[in-house]
Amino acid sequence: MADAGPYSTQMSTESSTWLSHYTLRISRQLRSPQVRVDSVISESGFCNATLRCSVEGADHVTYQWTPMGPRAVVSQEGSVLSDAWSLHDLDRTYTCMAENPVSSYSSTPLPVGQLCTKQKLMQVSEPIKDSNVCWLRGAVEMLCSSKAEAKRKSAGSIPQLTCNAVSQPSSTPVVVNGALGKSVTLPLEFPTGGKAEDIIAITVLYSGRSIAFINPREAGSLHVMDPKWKTRLNFIHPDSVQLNNLTLADAGPYSAQMSTENSTWLSRYTLRIFRQLRRPQVRVDSVISENGSCIATLRCSVEDADHVTYQWTPMGPRAVVSQEGSVLSDAWSLHDLDRIYTCMAQNPVSSYSSTPLPVGQLCTGSKAAEATYCPVTWIFLGKGLLLLVFLGVLGTWHIQTRMLSMKRDK
Structure with a gap:
């Protein structure tokens, strides 16, 4: 599982560099899904039930129920099924199929007859009254017009529900x-x-x-x-x-x-x-000065935020971004030190830009030139020090000579 995450391959020619990004997701192979009965309500000649399908220790799972009747409603990414059945539907058998990117598995078939017996449905003998709304529990609500009515065919028979199909x-x-x-x-x-x-x-x-x-x-x-x-x-x-x-x-x-x-x-x-984003912070991961260039890696981040994407401006010809755009690697010469970089963070509800960062704060002219001109600099510094020492010795000798001369004259 620790191998999951962002990968990239950087390819270079003599004149250009480009990057390919990948996101590796690791998923466990699924076990057989379990179907749990959340609720069963028998009323008005109908059996209303809510079934929940789940797979232990799994993620990125989608669920699919078969069959799907005209009154069925699924929710929570397909894991929860709410449906209503009459006496004529008790021979149905439901199956939940769980899928993830690497496997799929079906549950043990569940007969509707195990949930709703004919005896339970026959116990409902009260007529259905005129109403604008008739509730089919378990998230199936069928709305009837005020003219709708349910009539018994005969005493003790099952009421006929006249609601619109969803x-x-x-x-x-x-x-x-x-x-x-x-x-x-x-x-x-x-x-x-x-x-x-x-x-x-x-x-x-x-x-x-x-x-x-x-x-x-x-x-x-x-x-x-x-x-x-x-x-x-x-x-x-x-x-x-x-x-x-x-x-x-x-x-x-x-x-x-x-x-x-x-x-x-x-x-x-x-x-x-x-969450609405706060101002992103830019951190300097590394700075290297060599061959007259300054190479730096900058990291942009927003505290306590998710689903964030990042964008850097400007983007030079040698710039490389990684980790969903949050990390920028770029190289600058002495002529580029007046550039100013900004990181913009975005999520689906807000965007915010960082405080501008001048390249000159990272790489001064002396730092960028250090590797190429370092020997010449030390030679000049050495000559300067030797000259100062020589002038100091010469001045001291001259002062002492004058003092001795003055004493002799007296």
Whole structure:
């Protein structure tokens, strides 16, 4: 695992140098995934269950469930499945397949009949009342029009649920980036031909769990069901949901389920939370003066930040960057010492530039010339010292001679 990280190969010709960058990721081969039943609720002739698939000691894992029914909703990168079944569906068998970049493995098949028996479903004998919303637990909320009703075919029979089927969402959620402590907006996505004014109900979900219900046709009809969102979730009429005062724990999968009188569809989002960057610091890793040139390695870093990319300006013909751009190696001659370097750090929500660094602070003219002109410099210094010593001796002898002469004259 310690071998993972950034690698690069530097290739040089007589006139140029270039660099190829690689990122090596090491992944463990997967074991058989385990399927856990989070919840099972039998009501209204339906069995609603939430299943969770996981692989011990593994990372970079994606999950896929088979089969996927019309009422199925997956969340948390596919690891959690919420679905609802009637008596006719109890012969289904579910399998979770886990994959990472180097292996894949399927779970032991799980029959729906083990979760929901016919006896459990037959116990529900109360009629379904007229309602704008009929809840299918485990993150499947089907919104019915006020005209919808469920009728019994006969006494003791299974109620018939007349809800709209949920349209299958896009396979790729919309990625939304938010800054820690700030606000972010989740734009509602409408299918072709859909209009905001046709929506009669909106349900906001986090990790497959309902956190808010909105009736856009009634002012102030926002009902927040999760206490932690009580003062932080707003509906911006007519087509967006706003999340405020974001924390790192708010990151994850969100979805918005929208219903008209005839259809229901789902918009999915992945919310990522980042800290706003502080000013990057530039550190001098090494400075070498030789052959009339100054060669230095500079390192740029931002404290307590992730997903950061770096960019140096200016970039000379001999400059080489590595470690995602945070390290710059360059060489300068005596004519380049007036250059000023700046490192700009960026993440998805902010950017910040370092304090400008003059090359002259790293390599002075004497340092850059040291290796080539060092012998000549020492010769001049030696001659100068010898001349000073000679003049001092000569002056002393001259003074002593004059003093002796004066004594004789007296």
